Amino acid sequence: MTLAEKLAQIVGFWEKEDGEAVAPLQGEFEAERGYDEITRHGLGHLTRVYGTRPVDADAQARRLWGQQRRLVTGTRLGIPAIVHEECLTGLSAWKAATFPTPLAWGASFDPELVEEMAALIGGSMRDLGIHQGLSPVLDVVRDPRWGRVDECIGEDPYLVGTVGTSYVRGLQSAGVLATLKHFVGYSASRSGRNFAPVHAGPREVADVLLPPFEMAVLDGGVRSVMHSYAEIDGVPVASDPRLLTDKLRGEWGFDGTVVADYFGVAFLHLLHHVAGDLGEAAALALTAGVDIELPTGDAYLEPLAAAVAAGTVDEALVDRAVLRVLRQKEELGLLGATFEDEPPSGVDLDSPEHRRVAARLAEESLVLLSNDGTLPLARPRRVAVVGPNADRPHALFGCYSFLNHVLAQHPGAEVGLEVPTVREALVEELADTEVVAVRGCAVDDDDRSGFDEAVAAAASADVAVLVMGDHAGLFGRGTVGEGCDRDDLDLPGVQRGLVEAVLETGTPVVLVLLTGRPYVLDWALERCAAVVQAFFPGEEGGRAIAGVLSGRVNPSGRLPVSLPRSSGAQPYSYLHPALGGDGDVTNLSTVPVRPFGFGLSYTTFAHSDLVVDPAPRTDGTITARVRVTNTGERAGADVVQLYAHDVVGSVSRPVAQLVGYRRVALAAGESVEVELVVPTTRVAFTDREGRKIVEPGELELWVGASCADKEASARTTLTGDVHAVTTADPRWTSVTVR
Known part of the structure; x- marks a missing residue:
């Protein structure tokens, strides 16, 4: 190969036009x-x-x-x-x-x-x-x-x-x-x-x-x-x-x-x-x-x-x-490919199977953050659906979705997908209920002129569903997405003001959040009847949300990120060492409003009888068994979460660390034993010399409804020599449900 032929093989070609800015600083290049x-x-x-x-x-x-x-x-x-x-x-x-x-x-x-x-x-x-x-x-x-x-x-x-x-x-x-x-x-x-x-x-x-x-x-x-x-x-x-x-x-x-x-x-x-x-x-x-x-x-x-x-x-x-x-x-089979065959045609890019998986993943991902019993809705006569994301298809999608990444720059193009909004899905879900929709405000401006109409609609309804949150975009064209960073974690624009105005009516408020990040919500969790967190749930997300509100879907999502107490408390991670938590040396609390792993259900679960191997070796595995019981009156899915804490380490260790998990579906009253076999590499860390090791010593383990909930706990002691971790060591926890 000539040098020119070699260089051609290590570059790309992008046929783009003016205005198609979907990568950073595109305009800097010829x-x-x-x-x-x-x-x-x-x-x-x-x-x-x-x-x-x-x-x-x-x-x-x-x-x-x-x-x-x-x-x-x-x-x-x-x-x-x-x-x-x-x-x-x-x-x-x-x-x-x-x-x-x-x-x-x-x-x-x-x-x-x-x-x-x-x-x-x-x-x-x-x-x-x-x-x-x-x-x-x-x-x-x-x-x-x-x-x-x-x-x-x-x-x-x-x-x-x-x-x-x-x-x-x-x-x-x-x-x-x-x-x-x-x-x-x-x-x-x-x-x-x-x-x-x-x-x-x-x-x-x-x-x-x-x-x-x-x-x-x-x-x-x-x-x-x-x-x-x-x-x-x-x-x-x-x-x-x-x-x-x-x-x-x-x-x-x-x-x-x-x-x-x-x-x-x-x-x-x-x-x-x-x-x-x-x-x-x-x-x-x-x-x-x-x-x-x-x-x-x-x-x-x-x-x-x-x-x-x-x-x-x-x-x-x-x-x-x-x-x-x-x-x-x-x-990839390209070196002998001729492309003399006919190109594909009629490929179904949004088949019923795509839809089925999209719906199931959307349903499993919705996190119920609070609920005073208002959800599931009990056959309301009239529901007010309020908010900038209530009837906007783009609100269901993230920054790298085609709708927000590409179609946003082609405003004349049709969406090309069936995307029921939350309002449309609720009309379909609540067939015998009058659904009244009012926008109230935009996602991110200061216009409050729609507040009065929204308040009036809510005041005349049995329940108000407020659909708030983000608009995903690129490089400042959204409230979240690539190049759309924030220096605060309040809901964008005047959305909090709209929620508070509707709360003053006395009508129960169900707050639904369509966002790409967690926001500061302590005020909402205290005052709203219920709060549902949806992280851009996709094309079937509107129906999934409607299903959770009606009770057709039992929420089972768990927070993959801590719900922040304030923007000033960031950056924060539940993986912090002891000095990163609350104590007498500071007047500021670090406790998040909702911890990593948190999520409510329309049923309840109990975790009991945690049994752990008494003396696993540092180069082996830790077997933990826990009984999980659906103690409520309807079927639901629990996420069994096993956490560990290295009691004494040669370097400071996190106060909690996820070492295994499993989603388990249980009928009302059903009980199963979940066995998690955890490789010791899950508690490995980098020592003072820069080596990844597993140290002997005591471990605390627990299972609960979040990283902060030690519902069932046990202790064990890793035995043997310090184990230097290699690429041959397993990293994946295996789980058995009996």
């Missing part, structure tokens, strides 16, 4: 050259063929097949391109099914269902000739003010790792490569600002931020990893070989491809200022281990070619990246 010009020597990736604008899938498939044929017949080597798309909440394509956002996956505590969802997403992608998906996001939530919280699974590394790895397995089972985002540290940005520096210590990186990625590599066999935009302690990840080569490949044995986050190589020059020009940026990234520059070849084409010619970059580094790309194309 207009893209045409397809024929850019592909003279071949091409590594085709970027977002379906997901850049609303295009008919059949027509675009025919166009894609033509582009691939030209690569096969019109270049010397005849190698097709890998096609990649976003797929965080479903394939990012017009009229494709849109599932709940990852924060809702975390709230479901149901990795098996997430795997089923991902397999459906992967099947749609494979059918359209797409080879790689840029998901899942494995960033651990560290500060809810950060705009990209809605793309994350939760604040616990084990929850993120198990759910995220299940997504990887599902997507790759369909023959589509998953891509881990954003390796690593992106979510730990200072003050919750996008692209802000990260000042996490090496132990926080090793014990909190890296484990989900390690699980997805070692347990999920993921085939691609995307570097994060972050700089950790002054070193941009895109230029850090310790992470991208030593950790990822040397320690974990990853043998797939590392792709750049969009324009991330160029940002080494433009934003981080660790490179004097794009050639230097290319040299840093390539040396560190970034194999493929996405979405285009701003640094890896002419600037890198010039650096190789000048002798400042060893061409062997280019060869290393090209071989990784070609190996992946061989795995």
Whole structure:
């Protein structure tokens, strides 16, 4: 291969138009050259063929097949391109099914269902000739003010790792490569600002931020990893070989491809200022281990070619990246593909099976935060549905949904999906009830002119359902989403004022929150009859919410993030050591309004008879058995949560740490024994010398309704020598229900 042919294999091509701003700082780069010009020597990736604008899938498939044929017949080597798309909440394509956002996956505590969802997403992608998906996001939530919280699974590394790895397995089972985002540290940005520096210590990186990625590599066999935009302690990840080569490949044995986050190589020059020009940026990234520059070849084409010619970059580094790309194309069956067959047509991107899984995941993810008995609704005569998100389809979707990510920039295009709003779903659900809808206010402005109409509607109703929350968008175009960070955690705009005005009527208020982050809600939990938290529940989310309000659906979601006491109390994590909790040395409480793992039901559950192995070895497993009983009068699903605390450690340890969980469906009065076999690696940590170890000593374990509820507890003592953790050690808790 010539150098030009090699470089062509490690870059992408993105055919975009003016106004299609779906990546940061797109305007900083020159207009893209045409397809024929850019592909003279071949091409590594085709970027977002379906997901850049609303295009008919059949027509675009025919166009894609033509582009691939030209690569096969019109270049010397005849190698097709890998096609990649976003797929965080479903394939990012017009009229494709849109599932709940990852924060809702975390709230479901149901990795098996997430795997089923991902397999459906992967099947749609494979059918359209797409080879790689840029998901899942494995960033651990560290500060809810950060705009990209809605793309994350939760604040616990084990929850993120198990759910995220299940997504990887599902997507790759369909023959589509998953891509881990954003390796690593992106979510730990200072003050919750996008692209802000990260000042996490090496132990926080090793014990909190890296484990989900390690699980997805070692347990999920993921085939691609995307570097994060972050700089950790002054070193941009895109230029850090310790992470991208030593950790990822040397320690974990990853043998797939590392792709750049969009324009991330160029940002080494433009934003981080660790490179004097794009050639230097290319040299840093390539040396560190970034194999493929996405979405285009701003640094890896002419600037890198010039650096190789000048002798400042060893061409062997280019060869290393090209071989990784070609190996992946061989795995995908592309090296012998001709694209002489007919392109796909009539692919059902939103089939009844997509809908079934979307509905079930939406239902399982809804978290009941408070309830004075008003829910489920008892056949009300008249319901007032109030709020900016009550009758807005976009309110059900996250930032990386096609509706909010792409269609927002094409206002004339139809949605292309059946998306019942909360109002529409309630009209359908409550067939004998008069439903009156009033907007009241916008999501994020100061206009209170609609308050009076909303108050009047609520005053004449038996119950008022107030649907509040976020609008997901990009780069300041929303209240949550990429580049939509906040410096407070109050409900946006005048939404709190509207809720308080309706509360003054004396009509019972059910507050429904459609958000991409947790907000400060202590005032609402004290005064509202009930509060339901929905983390962007997707295309079937309106029906799921209506089902919970009517009682058709028994809520079973649990908080994947702590519900904050105040914005001033951030950043906060339930994984804090003893000094991070309440005490006599400060006048400020750290206790969240609702803890990690919290969620109410229309039935009740009891956890009893926790029995734990008395002396497990440090290099073994801990078996815990607990009895779970549905003590209420209707069927429901409990999430059994097992937590541990290392009583005395050589470094300070979290006061609580999730080490195992299982969703269990129980009939009224039913009782089962749940056995959790926990590898000791769940309580491993980085010691003072930087080694990941398991120490002998006493552990406290408990099961309860949240991390803060020690309903059934026990103690055990790890025995044996200090165990140095290796990649051969298991990381996954196995669960049996009897």
